[in-house]
Amino acid sequence: MPMTGGWWRFVLPLCVEGDAAMHGAAGCVQQSAIFALLSLVVSVPPGRLMHLDLATILILHPLSLTVGALCFLYLRFRSRRSRGLGKMAIASLVLAAASVLAGASEQGVLAYATWTYTTSIVTPIAYVLMLAGLTNVVTEDRAGRVWWLLAVPALITIAAFLTEFPLVREYRGAVFLTCMGGFSAACGALVLADPKCQTLTSRYGLAAAFGFKALTAMATFGALLRPDVFQVTPAGAFLVLILCQFAIAMFVLILVQERAEQRLIALTETDSLTGIRNRHWMMDRLPRQAASGSAYVIIDIDHFKQVNDQYGHLAGDAVLTAVAQAMTDLLGEEAILARMGGEEFGLYLPDTSEVSALQAAEHLRTRIASLSIAHEGTTIPVTLSAGVATAPLPMSVTQLIARADEALYAAKRSGRNRVVEARLDAAAVEGAAAFDRIMLTESFA
Missing domain, CATH: 3.30.70.270 (Reverse transcriptase/Diguanylate cyclase domain)
Structure with missing residues (x-):
């Protein structure tokens, strides 16, 4: 079934706001809560998944983002070198709050204009924060070169108040998907570049997960423009994003642990005095x-x-x-x-x-x-x-x-x-x- 206008009102923001869910769930791979959430998703038959209640999705989204953020913070304090995990956790919490606003609007608690403008502004900011955090994790250096990207949410904010595009679901969806695809592609390129020249095999899986997320954004964007050509269902797009997000979290966790293991091996093979x-x-x-x-x-x-x-x-x-x-x-x-x-x-x-x-x-x-x-x-x-x-x-x-x-x-x-x-x-x-x-x-x- 091709995409139609009705579901975009809620799913498009979720595709963008939920983009960081997997980022925030890295540490959650080791927790029972993630297995419960994953089993809930994969246990739904495809026919039922097509008709998942959007209100239920809006509840699961902020919950998974919040749990993921807490797990990122837990991993951050266990691996103090990975400062970017804290930024990724904050980004997840911001996106969780945006998802809560979307859910409140679905229940009629919040005005339509309020949540559309809010999510249009905070979502790009969260993406920049997520990219900055990933830069910290991958390069183990400051993310100074990334902060100039805050100009993107600034321009989107100005455009939102000048053109009122958040009130039009097609325009809002186009902006959301462009942010998701662009930042996901940038994250994948950052990981694949391997700036520290480390032999971390997990970076290939992490780059592939970001790449699939960027491709999903492109396909969904195509369905928004030409629903007669791109046969993308809401449930299919949402499921692919969830799987990509889980893969991203898993590979971030593996990358941090793999690097720590390499560091431990190097420590046992290096003379502490001379450094050789x-x-x-x-x-x-x-x-x-x-x-x-x-x-x-x-x-x-x-x-x-x-x-x-x-x-x-x-x-x-x-x-x-x-x-x-x-x-x-x-x-x-x-x-x-x-x-x-x-x-x-x-x-x-x-x-x-x-x-x-x-x-x-x-x-x-x-x-x-x-x-x-x-x-x-x-x-x-x-x-x-x-x-x-x-x-x-x-x-x-x-x-x-x-x-x-x-x-x-x-x-x-x-x-x-x-x-x-x-x-x-x-x-x-x-x-x-x-x-x-x-x-x-x-x-x-």
Whole structure:
């Protein structure tokens, strides 16, 4: 059945005012109330859904928005980094109030002009607030670049009083649907752009949900203009919007939790002092079998104990941080570099040559030697020693690290502030590998 004028008086405002219902229901996914509300919607047969009482819908709308807003606030206080959840909750409450006004008008309690003008003004404001909140959630930054969009509700307000368009359901519906489609498309583009370059798979689902909501607005707008061409039913449009809103809430919740989980993993793999990766991360990245041409470098700050004894442990911390930062700047963020403990660092080069591995270690040594680390007005000289081992044949990574460790001790015995390479003979590597296999076989005998 095509759209006709009668139902637009109530459903069009609801399509826009209820747009934030799903935003406000993210935390509600974990609450029993949301399951009760969802079961109420999906349990209605399609034939019955076509004839849902609008007064009932006007009751469920503000209820779901209010419950969703409370759940957003709950999630906001559990995840204090996601400041935008508070804005999204406020937007949901504003839209809930607008829906209550629409319901009051349906019952004859409120004048037609009062609720149409009010909803025409507050709905665009709520959408801007929703977009600003989503910007906070996605970028974890201020939404300063979004607030200029408040010009949209300002212009709509001026136009409402100059043209009285809220009193004409077709015009009012066109404005509502344009706001819903435009802001939904903007939200989807914001999420899909992934401004923080994080590997959050939930952003694809969230962007798709916003995209479907924008498409629904376009289809409904087309039905408003050409009901003979676009066969969209009130119940169908409303059901799609509800599903999109639930999907948006679900994916917002997943995004916040996914980011928190990634942050927790990064915390366990990062050295709290220097900010680079730690031993746990390094050992997790190293293969059990080092391929031919891979190299391992063990780096040790020379006379670090004397730095602590002479200048204090705070000075030692400053030295460790400066050395780690200098090596990261030289090698790049993608280097497999980690603080292995104390003043020792490890560097794994998976595909290199003996010459390249030695050059990398030498560049690190000269870079650190040129550092000028000041602490409480005193300049602390820093040098390092490094042991390099390159695998001539595939060998266990444990062997490779052991050979690099031997080279490091040789560098220290030779006077420090130097790079020493471990000479690995292919026959010796094969013999050591065979010995490891024999020992392994005996251990299982």
